[in-house]
Amino acid sequence: MIQSPKDGPPVAATRDDPLLRHLSERFGGPAGTRLRPRNSPAQVLLGLTVLGILLSALTSQYCRINGWGGAEVYHAGCYSDISALFHQRDLSDAPWGPLVGPGYFEYPVLTSLVAAVLAASTRFLLAQDGTAALGWSADRASLLYWDLSFAAAAVVWLVLVLVVMKAAGARPWDAAIVALSPAIIFGIGINWDIWAVTALALAILAFHREAWVSAGVMIGVGVSFKLFPLFMLGAVLILVLRRDTGLGFDVFLRALAGAAASWLVLNVPAMVLSFTTWSQFFELSVERGAGYSSPWHIWQLIAEGRGGSGPSPETISGFSLGLFAAACAGILVLGLRAKHPPRMVQLLFLIVAAFLLLNKVYSPQFMVWLIPLIALAAPRWRDALVWQGFQLLHFWAVWMYLAGIVGDHDPQHSFDTALYIAAVLGHMGATIYLMAQVVLDILRPDRDPVRRAARVPLGPRSGRTSQTSAQTRTQASEFR
Template sequence: MGYVAPAPLAPDLRSIDARDLPSRNDSLTAQLSTVIGGPVGEHALIGRVRFWTPLRVLFAFTVIFLALGWTAKAGCIQQTDDGNGGLTLDWNNGRQYVAMCYSDTVPLYGAERLNEGAFPYKKSWTESTPDGGTETRYMEYPVLSGLYQYVAMQIGNVWDHLPLPGAMSVVVYFNVVALGLCVGWLITVWATSRLAGRRVWDAALVAVSPLVIVHMFTNFDALATAFAATGLLAWARRKPVLAGVLLGLGGAAKLYPLLLLGPIVVLCLRISPAGLRLRDIDSVEAARSWLRETPLGAATLAVVAALGTWAAVNLPIAALYPEGWREFFRLNTTRHADPDSIYNVITSFTGWAGFDGSIGHGEPPTILNAVSLLAFLAACLGIAYLALTAPRRPRLTQLCFLVVAAFLLTNKVWSPQYSLWLVPLAVLALPHRRILLAWMTIDALVWVPRMYYYLGEDNKGLPEQWFTGTVVLRDLAVLGLCALIIYEILRPQDDLVRRDFVDDPAGGILDRAPDPLLPWLPQFLRPKEARVSSRPACVPD
């Protein structure tokens, strides 16, 4: 006896069965999914929902957490009577620290003379120094970040002249800046979801990170994360020139996107022994072919495009306003150990005077600068050695996370919002949700003792060691993530991303590339498996 369907079958019954299903294979997500009906069905058709696609769900999560982040800073843009019939920000009695709503954006509006309509890098002013002298100051941010502040100020001025609800100019300015940063983080989430491949839901941790609530509007770092994430996405889509352009723009906003070029070059070196034979390039056509078709050629295009883009953004400002352009580099050379740096932590607990001892304002801590640089270079050499000798080629985002983490851990400056740099890279490099949420929570909670330490013990704040103690916990958490990533690099069979014959979703030309014998390297730098075999890194489709 036959059976007749009650209605015509759906015209397309395809299912994206390869997509990762966290509600079925991740215990934390499975428990959370009970709020909306439980894990996805065993026989469900995946990827057939018309509206609530994964990306739209991720955007909804992102908007919610961005709104929470704005709310967390809203206490610092409250207005009050200044006693003369005008308005001023209500930062009385250390409100910015007690309410933990402090944002660099608000004081920088006046400190960088944006309230005067000044063009960054052209405008200079005189400030008193702690030793009783004076110094000439300029805009202290990299070019793209400085121009972003200038554009936001101009938009705020236009708003003030429109028949729209008004507020103090600094409040309007903050909201304009915040809107742009929201766009930057939405782009970061989008690019991360595309870089995640079949594990698209891993990007949810970027959207709902506690660090978004605490630090999204503390400074301007979402600009850099957007350029870094889209630069990696362009590389994943085998567009090295575009990748270089985006990473170069990111480097013009903050330094760290340029650091991502290092892992790209090292991995391309690992799989491009023939690419080193530059003597074989004996014509223009041969050079073009080498650039288009070899990994090392693609890496060369990316590096040249990145440096060229960075120079194209910086050179006009450097030529027109050289003193203003140098201010960022001058301040980073002369500033001492940041409160969040490991060097200040040691000073806090031991009373150590630092490598340079007591030096005056404006004097560069020469030894500290050298130690910080050498420590970072040593870490990079270790990462490069790991990348070349690992039994299987590491994934690009694994090395990117290790390089950026090494930069933060060894640098003399770790501003709290820098932790946002690590969020997309961590999600792509180590998609273990409980571990990542634990680290993000620890890192976000460092903000509490930081604010109460800045409040001062005389105002019922916290001693310095309460703050530096939590910094130690954060650093240990980041080191733990690095250790887990290194473990998975050395044991690629335990890498969640590489299950089901997946290689490197963000690798671009590196994805599914075989590990060669690398005869151009000394024996101790060759991959352990490649010493005896040049078999492909994964089973091809």
């Protein structure tokens, strides 16, 4: 009998994961034999996250010292939309512009709110006398804005780790994948994506606890940061459509109602304040063409290299939406036809990964989206590290490619188009590999490390009656 992860005994990662078990031999052996941690998982995980935060801050030191202008930010790997938008969207003079206009700010309402609050805080701290304080001065307001944004994101990162730890149930150490994630270390300071990722993790935790409305509320909150948390409703719907999960259609309706209610509460006031400003995110999503590092951008580069012009924005939108719809249909068939009910987070991972592969743009910080889903859906350290290695290869490749476009450096100081395309194909291939692993786990539940950790063998006196009773008790929870 395969039970819910939260029902099984706690699992030591150094005993369960092959890579960690091998590495633990250099540090006292697997936990429970010679190595016996004295601190709770939460304490250790928070400590690891603080270490990750410090490492992340160090990766941006060049830009903190020299500013975020010029091509050198790409060579240093510390480019940030946050600092760029502070000047480009005139947040220093109009901090509430992302919400009330009349300027342009192409983000959903909660991301706009975070950006506006931090801009107002920056203006307040520098409005006293304009003198330098703790390294900040009026002529370097963007530094203070980035520092405040990074500090807020660091707190959210700590919350994310705790939420993933709780959602992992008997496998709390899987949250270490999030705590020391190289993808988050390098990606958290680029944009505000960590906020949406944490909202989605909270929705997953609420679903695990059978708080259907609360899960929906957090989905609505997440969608007000970024679009992708909406895909969790699709994963829930697939499970509801199965007859062997113990979930009625009311579960989906409750989650949908919670998501709609929270989204309306957050978005209607923004519509009333300035519908034009509120709608800019949706207009950009429809009208934009091929963005960097998407398959459509690669198509465009190859076409231009052969003397063509590449696909039009309308063509890209049609292909992107059509292929994503086809991928979702495939995930639906997989979820319905699998012999054993998939775990919700496995389906969610597949949907989000498919979206990232087929979307019109793949910004470097998008790699943050999958980290908690990897920790919950496919917690294999070797695969997680290999995937992040390809993501960091792409991270540097796109910056070096952009440095060659905007700068006047010698060719040896940037990546040519061929290397950039290879890096993009590498990160796509690594994501497809992870998706294949999750599909195999769905088709063969015995290879799923989460289900395997929750396996409880039946005792010698257990007969058909007790087995049926156990199946009834766990039927509605084992797939979460």
